[in-house]
Amino acid sequence: MKQDRDIQLFIGSLLRWGVLLSMAVVIFGGIVYLYRHGHSIIDYTTFKGQPAMTTNLSAIINGIFTFRGRSIIQLGILLLIATPIARVLSSAIGFIAEKDYLYTGIALTVLAIIAVSMLGGFGG
């Protein structure tokens, strides 16, 4: 199946560029974070959750505009988490193009499960 091969090559590139882009953002954010807070004292021995500027999207965006290292890192991590999800989405589109409705349905089911996980309020 030639079309299958096209999807494989596209997905391969998508995964590679997704990882490279998110790593570049994480490294950049890391440099900003170390520059601003390198000499602060940090303690991870007790669980206190994440810093407030990194828990939701609007806080992260706000943090990026005020040039906060940890918000930039968190954006990179979000891009990283989005990479395999984008892979499922693009294979769903590929299956539609192939008129493989069984696998279009399967890919959409996987996306639906992730949506439930994201919006289901399991964070609490």
Add this chain to the structure above:
Amino acid sequence: MTVLILTLIILIGAYAAGLVGSLTGLGGGVVIIPLLTLLLHVDIHYAIGASLVSVIATSSGSAAAYVKEGITNMRLGMFLEIATTSGAITGAIVAKYLPVQYIAILFGVVLIFSAAMSLRKKVEYIEEKKSVLAEKLKLNGSYPVNDKPVAYNVNNVGGGFLMMVFAGAISGLLGIGSGALKVVAMDGLMRVPFKVSTTTSNFMIGVTAAASAVVYLQRGYIDPGLSMPVVIGVLLGAFTGSKILVHSQSKKLRYFFAVVVTILAIQMIYKGVSGTL
């Protein structure tokens, strides 16, 4: 400790974890968690969150190469992702209610199991028997052996699917890829050739981890200051490992690492039982 020093220590440790994880086939996650919790006394929830992020990076990075080579069975992977992502959500929910001691003990047990699995002989097996369900789901495939496509059949779809729900749950609960369990499902139960099992398992790990990462993110497990050196270090270590792996496949080295990992696992179990984590 200052941020700068801790970041450097974690970066070096994560690099080593990624390297060992790649050389043994265990994955970086199962090595970085004991390193963070036992040596640096990081809270296990932070360790699990950071590890899960690094798992997505290494899985996606290496899947990129395997998918292009055409070894990965994408349909089989997509179908089984229904099982692993459902399991992953369940695991991420349970993680909130399960006391830390039990998480540590379970982690140790999975670690020992994975170490034992990494030592086992790898036999390429081609299944001739046909399963009706696998045919209906178009799961049978072919993969290149010496540049020639070899066809194989997939069996025991139901059993493999159930095993994948379990593998996903362990992944969501412990913040690891649980590649060893996925390979058991595909290679052991569904009789998929070993090479196809490992690459397809790796292909699925990213999505599975993403499904629980979105829960972890909302719960505050993913601390950017900690995740940054972990993900960079593990990814670089895994990349180095994949380059070395092509040149040498030393048996002694595998045994050595399996012993090291087992010692870490026993310590995790001990800390869990004694409640000192």
